[in-house]
Amino acid sequence: MAPKAIVLYPDEILTTPSAEVSKIDEEIRLLVDDMIETMYAANGIGLAAPQVGVLKRVIVFDTSEDRTGAGHLINPVIIEHEGEVISEEGCLSIPDYRDTITRHEIVKVAGLNLNGEKIEISAGDLLSRCLQHEIDHIEGVLFIDRLSKIKRDMFNKWFKKHRSERF
Ligand code: ZN
Numbered sequence: 001m002a003p004k005a006i007v008l009y010p011d012e013i014l015t016t017p018s019a020e021v022s023k024i025d026e027e028i029r030l031l032v033d034d035m036i037e038t039m040y041a042a043n044g045i046g047l048a049a050p051q052v053g054v055l056k057r058v059i060v061f062d063t064s065e066d067r068t069g070a071g072h073l074i075n076p077v078i079i080e081h082e083g084e085v086i087s088e089e090g091c092l093s094i095p096d097y098r099d100t101i102t103r104h105e106i107v108k109v110a111g112l113n114l115n116g117e118k119i120e121i122s123a124g125d126l127l128s129r130c131l132q133h134e135i136d137h138i139e140g141v142l143f144i145d146r147l148s149k150i151k152r153d154m155f156n157k158w159f160k161k162h163r164s165e166r167f
C-alpha cells in the first residue's frame with residue numbers, strides 16, 4: 001500500500017465519466033486502500049478514483065478533525081438534496097486554486113460499501129460539500145466547471161499564468 005500520484009488538471013482523465021463497479025473484488029479493495037492513503041498523504045478530505053487514474057465509480061472521504069474517520073462509497077448517487085449553500089472549494093487535482101461555488105446544503109447519498117452492502121449517508125456542512133465534489137469527479141465534472149463564466153475566465157487566466165511559471 002502506497003500513496004499514488006494525483007492526476008492533475010488538465011489531464012483528460014479528470015473530464016471522463018467513470019464506469020460503474022459491477023463486482024467488488026480484491027482490486028476494488030486495494031483501490032480503496034490506496035485512495036485513502038493517497039488522500040491522507042495529500043492532506044485532503046476526499047478523493048475520487050479518477051484522481052488516481054482509475055475510471056471507476058469509487059470515492060473516499062474523511063472530514064473528521066482527527067483524521068481517523070475514513071469512509072468510502074462505491075457507485076455513489078445523490079438520492080435527495082435540500083437547500084443551497086455558497087462556499088469556497090478547492091481540489092487536489094488543481095493545486096493552489098480556490099473559489100466559491102453553489103452546492104446543495106444537505107444531501108442524502110446512497111452507495112455500496114466493500115462488503116457489497118447498500119448504505120446511505122445523510123450529510124450537511126463539510127461532508128455534504130465533500131460528497132458532492134467527489135461524486136462530480138466520477139461524472140467527469142470539476143468544481144471549476146461550476147463557476148460562473150466570469151470566474152471561469154479568471155481561472156483560465158490564472159491557470160495559463162501558473163502553468164507558464166511552473167513549466
Ligand atoms: Zn477534487
